Amino acid sequence: MSVTDLLILAFHNLMLHKVRSLLTSLGIIFGVGSVIAMMAISEGAKHEALRQIEAMGVDRIILSSRKPPQTGQEATESGNSRNTYLEYGLTHEDLAAILRMDNVLSIESARNTRSVVLSGVTKLDVSLLGVSDGFLDASRSRITEGRWFSPADRNQAVCVLGVDAKRALFPLSRKSVVGCTIPVGRHVFEVVGVLENSKGSVIPGIGSPNSAIFIPEKTSDGLFAGVSVEKLSARGRALSFVDFDTLLVRVADVAYIDHTARRISGYLRKVHREKRDWEIFVPLEILRQREQTQNIFTIVMSSIAGISLLVGGIGIMNIMLANVYERRKEIGTRRALGAQKSDVIWQFLTETVFLTSAGGAAGVLLGYGIAEAVSAFASWPVLFSTDAVLLSLIISAVTGIVFGTYPAWKAAQQNPIDVLRSE
Amino acid sequence: MSTGQETGSGEIEGSPALILRDIRKSYRTGSGELPVLKGISFTVGRGEFLGIMGSSGSGKSTLLNVLGLLDVPTSGEYILSGRTTSRLDDRELTVLRNRRIGFIFQSFHLFPHLTVRQNIEVPMIYAGKKPAYRRMVAARMAEKVGLSHRLDHRPTQLSGGECQRVAVARSMVNHPAFLLADEPTGNLDEKTGTDIMDLFHRLHRSGATIVMVTHNPQYENQFDRTIWLRNGLIERETRP
Numbered sequence: 073m074s075v076t077d078l079l080i081l082a083f084h085n086l087m088l089h090k091v092r093s094l095l096t097s098l099g100i101i102f103g104v105g106s107v108i109a110m111m112a113i114s115e116g117a118k119h120e121a122l123r124q125i126e127a128m129g130v131d132r133i134i135l136s137s138r139k140p141p142q143t144g145q146e147a148t149e150s151g152n153s154r155n156t157y158l159e160y161g162l163t164h165e166d167l168a169a170i171l172r173m174d175n176v177l178s179i180e181s182a183r184n185t186r187s188v189v190l191s192g193v194t195k196l197d198v199s200l201l202g203v204s205d206g207f208l209d210a211s212r213s214r215i216t217e218g219r220w221f222s223p224a225d226r227n228q229a230v231c232v233l234g235v236d237a238k239r240a241l242f243p244l245s246r247k248s249v250v251g252c253t254i255p256v257g258r259h260v261f262e263v264v265g266v267l268e269n270s271k272g273s274v275i276p277g278i279g280s281p282n283s284a285i286f287i288p289e290k291t292s293d294g295l296f297a298g299v300s301v302e303k304l305s306a307r308g309r310a311l312s313f314v315d316f317d318t319l320l321v322r323v324a325d326v327a328y329i330d331h332t333a334r335r336i337s338g339y340l341r342k343v344h345r346e347k348r349d350w351e352i353f354v355p356l357e358i359l360r361q362r363e364q365t366q367n368i369f370t371i372v373m374s375s376i377a378g379i380s381l382l383v384g385g386i387g388i389m390n391i392m393l394a395n396v397y398e399r400r401k402e403i404g405t406r407r408a409l410g411a412q413k414s415d416v417i418w419q420f421l422t423e424t425v426f427l428t429s430a431g432g433a434a435g436v437l438l439g440y441g442i443a444e445a446v447s448a449f450a451s452w453p454v455l456f457s458t459d460a461v462l463l464s465l466i467i468s469a470v471t472g473i474v475f476g477t478y479p480a481w482k483a484a485q486q487n488p489i490d491v492l493r494s495e
Numbered sequence: 496m497s498t499g500q501e502t503g504s505g506e507i508e509g510s511p512a513l514i515l516r517d518i519r520k521s522y523r524t525g526s527g528e529l530p531v532l533k534g535i536s537f538t539v540g541r542g543e544f545l546g547i548m549g550s551s552g553s554g555k556s557t558l559l560n561v562l563g564l565l566d567v568p569t570s571g572e573y574i575l576s577g578r579t580t581s582r583l584d585d586r587e588l589t590v591l592r593n594r595r596i597g598f599i600f601q602s603f604h605l606f607p608h609l610t611v612r613q614n615i616e617v618p619m620i621y622a623g624k625k626p627a628y629r630r631m632v633a634a635r636m637a638e639k640v641g642l643s644h645r646l647d648h649r650p651t652q653l654s655g656g657e658c659q660r661v662a663v664a665r666s667m668v669n670h671p672a673f674l675l676a677d678e679p680t681g682n683l684d685e686k687t688g689t690d691i692m693d694l695f696h697r698l699h700r701s702g703a704t705i706v707m708v709t710h711n712p713q714y715e716n717q718f719d720r721t722i723w724l725r726n727g728l729i730e731r732e733t734r735p
Contacts, residue, residue: 073620073623077620084608084609085608088608401604402606405604406621407589408563408565408592408598409592409593409598409617409618409621409665410589410590410592410593410594410621410622410669411589411621412586412589412621413585413586413589415621487565488565489560489566
């Protein structure tokens with residue numbers, strides 16, 4: 073019996089009982105559908121997380137300052153007003169010491185002046201950052217308008233805007249904003265360029281480069297002198313002294329990044345003692361942890377998929393066994409007319425595999441639909457991988473083979489004598 | 496068989512279509528062996544129209560199963576187209592059944608979801624024939640039984656007599672050594688039954704070997720020879 077004959081026969085027999093065929097494959101349809109949907113959602117989440125981590129750079133170690141618990145505050149009182157001072161975070165000495173370490177190639181820095189940026193009377197969610205010259209590349213951003221700082225800009229009242237900051241400050245402007253000025257506090261800065269971070273990085277300590285205004289480090293030191301006003305009240309001022317909010321450390325050899333990160337941590341622990349005012353991020357390490365978590369997730373998902381396919385498969389086996397019993401006259405007649413046992417086995421196996429494969433294909437479509445719906449309603453990122461689709465189809469077919477074999481074998485055992493008996 | 500000569504189809508020229516020698520068949524039951532066939536011997540010549548008659552319990556059905564290679568005798572020899580069948584395995588028996596025996600059942604056993612043409616093609620599918628050849632032969636056989644105009648109908652759209660004609664056409668597609676008919680008129684009214692018997696006579700006249708198992712004594716005169724079974728033995732043979 074040729075493959076074409078087998079397929080035509082299987083199709084004929086399944087179409088004979090359309091509703092039954094559909095109901096039989098429901099288990100597989102929903103099993104595969106849920107797996108495809110879950111895979112798409114988890115792949116989407118994974119992709120998004122990896123993208124963000126990668127955007128920070130795998131050859132980087134990111135250090136950020138952290139405001140410690142409110143202890144060890146120094147306070148001065150004069151008259152009614154009470155000023156508090158808080159000095160914390162990464163210092164110039166730290167930077168110099170880390171820069172001297174092996175495997176450290178360069179360090180770019182950023183300091184948040186914590187100035188309030190206003191548009192009219194509205195306070196904008198925009199930070200004013202004093203950054204070192206190499207910060208543009210280190211933050212993986214690019215200039216979309218104008219230019220980045222040149223050595224001649226040191227100590228000058230110039231700034232570069234992140235795209236979101238530009239939109240906030242100049243909501244109506246369609247033209248270039250280079251040459252415009254923006255007031256911050258008592259100072260006025262001239263815009264020399266606009267930058268964009270298309271990867272949407274969020275840098276620990278300073279947030280997204282897109283929603284910041286950048287000024288040269290020297291300008292920041294000169295105008296704000298390392299002092300940040302945290303809070304102003306009638307009773308006094310809360311002042312913070314922070315040298316750097318973020319240090320982007322670039323390593324020479326990524327293979328030793330863990331080692332370098334350990335050395336930096338060791339140094340900072342020693343120098344900052346119990347003041348827990350710093351944090352360290354190694355994007356590569358986070359990446360690895362994510363991948364590990366992902367692997368666990370994949371195992372769990374595969375188990376769920378396996379169980380649902382097992383349940384679906386058992387359902388199919390059950391129906392196929394009933395089917396064999398119901399069609400024993402047909403089987404007997406075929407055997408009498410010259411069908412080999414193997415022909416009968418192939419016939420039923422083809423039907424089952426046809427059923428599960430079609431169910432698998434329908435499941436892929438269903439999963440696609442579910443994932444798209446979730447994506448539309450919950451605005452989660454989803455990602456469909458060809459591998460998942462192919463794997464689902466293969467597994468569906470294999471389910472058909474596994475759970476179709478016994479009913480097919482059972483069918484082949486049908487004794488043709490039974491049909492010859494006169495009714 | 497001493498003067499026999501092999502032909503391309505494995506048949507020996509001039510030999511009988513089938514020979515049964517001392518066929519015995521017994522079934523094991525709770526209370527011991529139950530003999531059903533107790534030593535049956537006969538020969539069917541090529542082109543012969545043989546009737547097998549007997550009341551129920553005479554061993555008719557068992558003999559039919561043995562003749563149709565659906566059951567193996569406990570002892571004895573069954574030679575079909577010059578081949579001894581007793582040592583063949585299930586696979587070989589199936590091939591022989593497919594190529595050498597044309598089955599016609601009392602209740603037709605057509606596949607309801609297939610068209611007349613597709614039904615007629617079934618034994619050829621198992622013989623590994625190509626679709627174009629199958630279509631051609633099916634059309635020719637349908638013409639032989641007078642159903643050319645019904646090729647694309649389904650069995651549910653046909654009368655009982657037409658269904659049995661389809662079954663007859665189906666039985667002949669692989670050019671079998673003999674047609675084995677089991678009560679072929681049993682499910683038909685008298686008039687249609689007569690039509691079907693006429694069809695068998697026509698096939699017989701054109702050279703077909705036919706073995707018909709029936710309990711209808713009025714057909715006795717229509718066979719070349721009739722074997723009467725009783726209690727698992729041949730009671731008598733009659734000729735019209």
